Every structure is written in structure tokens, then in C-alpha cells.
Amino acid sequence: MRRAGVVTHGRPEQIGAGIARLQTVARESGVDLVVSPEEAAKHAIAPSDGDDEVDIVVVLGGDGTMLRALARQLGDGIPVVGVNFGRVGFLSAMDRDGLESGLTRIFAGDYDVVELPTIEVVAAGARHVAVNDVVATSGSLGRMVELEWAVGGEPLGRVPCDGVICSTPSGSTAYNLSNGGPVLMWGIDAMALTFVAPHSLHARPLVVPRGRDVLVWNRTGSVPVAVLVDGHRVAEVSPSERVDIRLAQERSLLATLPEATFVSRYRQSFSA
Structure with a gap:
């Protein structure tokens, strides 16, 4: 070296x-x-x-x-x-x-070098890549949002909640873990999807493999949805607009x- x-x-x-x-x-x-x-x-x-x-x-x-x-x-x-x-x-x-x-x-x-998947999100016409996680959350403090979601083109209904977290394996031990989401060991090529404070008995965390896009629509009447990439606010999604989330081609290289x-x-x- x-x-x-x-x-x-x-x-x-x-x-x-x-x-x-x-x-x-x-x-x-x-x-x-x-x-x-x-x-x-x-x-x-x-x-x-x-x-x-x-x-x-x-x-x-x-x-x-x-x-x-x-x-x-x-x-x-x-x-x-x-x-x-x-x-x-x-x-x-x-x-x-x-x-x-x-x-x-x-x-x-x-x-050793560990290759870790990243997540890309397309929101408001722009693409961003996350090392840890992508979060779609209420753009108005204290206001619940209603999110419609689908995985791989198949609809999974609507969830009243404070938001949803899509995390990489490296990010699964961060905000995802604190919300009861699954921990993904390094080496798994997938992302964890976890709702934040869902007002539902049926909104359970889900592990999504590569090749299955996650689509999230803002179905709230008057509250925007903020999109955060690794904790940084990058976009705002108006009612009826959509966020596209998938595993990216880029990989982060962690030496250990x-x-x-x-x-x-x-x-x-x-x-x-």
C-alpha cells in the first residue's frame, strides 16, 4: 500500500x-x-x-x-x-x-473487503443513492401520512403511518433496527422494509430481494411526504406522487x- x-x-x-x-x-x-x-x-x-x-x-x-x-x-x-x-x-x-x-x-x-449493496431512490425526477437507508416520512411534523405500496409490481394496500424505511444490510442496524425491523447480515443482497409507527395490525417488516422494486405513493390528502437519503432530505413528494426504490448497481466497499x-x-x- x-x-x-x-x-x-x-x-x-x-x-x-x-x-x-x-x-x-x-x-x-x-x-x-x-x-x-x-x-x-x-x-x-x-x-x-x-x-x-x-x-x-x-x-x-x-x-x-x-x-x-x-x-x-x-x-x-x-x-x-x-x-x-x-x-x-x-x-x-x-x-x-x-x-x-x-x-x-x-x-x-x-x-478484508466486504461488498455491501446500496439503494437507489427516484423521487421528484431525481435519482439518489443511499449507503444506509431511504426513508419516506411525513413532511409535516406530527402529521400522519397514508402510504400505498407495491413490491415487484404487486400491490400491498395502504398503511396509515409516520413513514417507511428501506434499509441496506449495513443500514439495517440503524433507524430500521430501532423501529423493530429485521437485521440483515452482511452478504445478503436485499433490503429491509419497515413502517414507522403504523396504525395497522398488518404492516409487518419485509425483506425484499434484488430485482423487486418498491413503489410508494403518497395518498394523504394534504400532507407532503419527505424523502431522506442517509438522513439528508433530498425531495418532497406531493399527494398522489410516487417514490421508486430499488437496490442499486453501486456497492460500498468496507475494509475491515x-x-x-x-x-x-x-x-x-x-x-x-
């Missing part, structure tokens, strides 16, 4: 001496760090000269920072590895105390230490 990109938490103070520690490990491993002007300004260090081609991207932050980095690298074949400086850090390969030992191994090539498996992270993050 010759060059590694750097992405850090939006609040530089969150990672403390993390950048200096990363610089030391990279220097000792013979790896050049590629630091963008944005990252350099955050940490008062010099940006990199020359091209920005890298072999891997190192993230110092939490799951939000990981999502930002994974989304940025979609389609370029560059894996992303995380050191957790956040709270849960489910997507990170190591915690902050293991930075030196973990990144030394990463820079020596001792890592061999022992930092899905099961070990799941046990560490969510077991009592």
Missing part, C-alpha cells in the same frame, strides 16, 4: 490527537497520507501536493463520518476503513485505542480487520 486518504469527524475536537497518531503510523508504515484542503483546514495541517489517487480511505469518526466517506467513494473501487471516534461505531473496524495496531495491519495489507466480523460487531454493539 502506497497512499491513503483521510476523512475525519465534522468536529475536529472529537478525534483529539487522532490525526497525529495516524500520521505517525503512516510514516512508520511507509504510507503517504492524502489530505484534502478541507481536512487540512480542519486540523491546521498542510494539504497534500499532487494527485489524490489512493489505495484506501481511513476514517477517524463515527458511523456518520463512515457513511459520508462510503458515499463519496461509491463506484471508484476504493475501500474505506474506520477507526471509531463516535458512539456506536458499528461500521468501524477498530476502536480509538486500537488505532496504532489496527492501522499498522491495514497498511500491511492484513484486511479479519476478526472484526459482522457477528463480533453486532455482539459488541447491541448485546447487554
Whole structure:
């Protein structure tokens, strides 16, 4: 490995001496760090000269920072590895105390790459790709919406609710999990569909495989439906308009230490 990109938490103070520690490990491993002007300004260090081609991207932050980095690298074949400086850090390969030992191994090539599906959504005439999840929710705080839905062209009725979550396996342990949705292990090429606060006894979570599009119509008389991609509002759907959701062709590439498996992270993050 010759060059590694750097992405850090939006609040530089969150990672403390993390950048200096990363610089030391990279220097000792013979790896050049590629630091963008944005990252350099955050940490008062010099940006990199020359091209920005890298072999891997190192993230110092939490799951939000990981999502930002994974989304940025979609389609370029560059894996992303995380050191957790956040709270849960489910997507990170190591915690902050293991930075030196973990990144030394990463820079020596001792890592696996997990390919994870992403989700595309077409709403209001624009296409967006989500690493974690797509959420169609009430655009008016405190107002319920009525959503009509279909999977693979087959109608499944209407559900009064606060919204619906379509999540990837990597996103199934986030908002989807907190709403009682199913956890999808890495390696499953599918998405989980879970309604938020459904006013129904029949709205159950569903796992949808690749090739089956999910169609969601806003059937609420006067309330718009907001569409969120990885937590960011990207569109608003008026009554009678539709949102198209499916597994995308792009895949996010998550680099991890061999022992930092899905099961070990799941046990560490969510077991009592």
C-alpha cells in the first residue's frame, strides 16, 4: 500500500490527537497520507501536493463520518476503513485505542473487503443513492401520512403511518433496527422494509430481494411526504406522487480487520 486518504469527524475536537497518531503510523508504515484542503483546514495541517489517487480511505469518526466517506467513494473501487471516534461505531473496524495496531495491519495489507449493496431512490425526477437507508416520512411534523405500496409490481394496500424505511444490510442496524425491523447480515443482497409507527395490525417488516422494486405513493390528502437519503432530505413528494426504490448497481466497499466480523460487531454493539 502506497497512499491513503483521510476523512475525519465534522468536529475536529472529537478525534483529539487522532490525526497525529495516524500520521505517525503512516510514516512508520511507509504510507503517504492524502489530505484534502478541507481536512487540512480542519486540523491546521498542510494539504497534500499532487494527485489524490489512493489505495484506501481511513476514517477517524463515527458511523456518520463512515457513511459520508462510503458515499463519496461509491463506484471508484476504493475501500474505506474506520477507526471509531463516535458512539456506536458499528461500521468501524477498530476502536480509538486500537488505532496504532489496527492501522499498522491495514497498511500491511492484513484486511478484508466486504461488498455491501446500496439503494437507489427516484423521487421528484431525481435519482439518489443511499449507503444506509431511504426513508419516506411525513413532511409535516406530527402529521400522519397514508402510504400505498407495491413490491415487484404487486400491490400491498395502504398503511396509515409516520413513514417507511428501506434499509441496506449495513443500514439495517440503524433507524430500521430501532423501529423493530429485521437485521440483515452482511452478504445478503436485499433490503429491509419497515413502517414507522403504523396504525395497522398488518404492516409487518419485509425483506425484499434484488430485482423487486418498491413503489410508494403518497395518498394523504394534504400532507407532503419527505424523502431522506442517509438522513439528508433530498425531495418532497406531493399527494398522489410516487417514490421508486430499488437496490442499486453501486456497492460500498468496507475494509475491515479479519476478526472484526459482522457477528463480533453486532455482539459488541447491541448485546447487554
